[in-house]
Amino acid sequence: MYIIRRTDQGGGFVAPQGSKKAYTFQRLRARIFKTREAAEADRCVDNEVVEPLLQCLEVIVVDGRKH
Numbered sequence: 001m002y003i004i005r006r007t008d009q010g011g012g013f014v015a016p017q018g019s020k021k022a023y024t025f026q027r028l029r030a031r032i033f034k035t036r037e038a039a040e041a042d043r044c045v046d047n048e049v050v051e052p053l054l055q056c057l058e059v060i061v062v063d064g065r066k067h
Contacts, residue, residue, distance in 0.1 A: 001032050001033065001034060001052070001053040001054075002032070002033045002034075002035070002036050002038075002039040002050050002051065002052055002053055003027070003030040003031065003032060003033070003039070003050075003051055003053055004030070004031070004033070004039055004042065004043045004048045004049070004050055004051075005048065005049050005050075005051050006023055006047055006048055007047050007048065007049055008047040009047075011025070012024060012025050013025070013026075013027060013029075013030035013031075014030060014031045014042070014043070014048065015029065015030065015031060016029070016030075016031040017031065032053060033050075036050055036052075
């Protein structure tokens with residue numbers, strides 16, 4: 001599973017469809033894609049990158065302040 005991280009304007013993650021805002025700063029509230037291909041197809045190539053969800057969860061476990 002994968003999420004999309006914003007690389008400009010302070011960062012953040014793509015929020016689930018139907019959210020009030022396009023981005024969230026909380027990894028646990030990011031939109032989750034089942035495949036890298038689905039995330040790549042949905043991202044903006046200018047300012048978003050695809051990251052494995054597991055990689056993001058490891059950051060939460062190692063440093064509980066980041067979420």
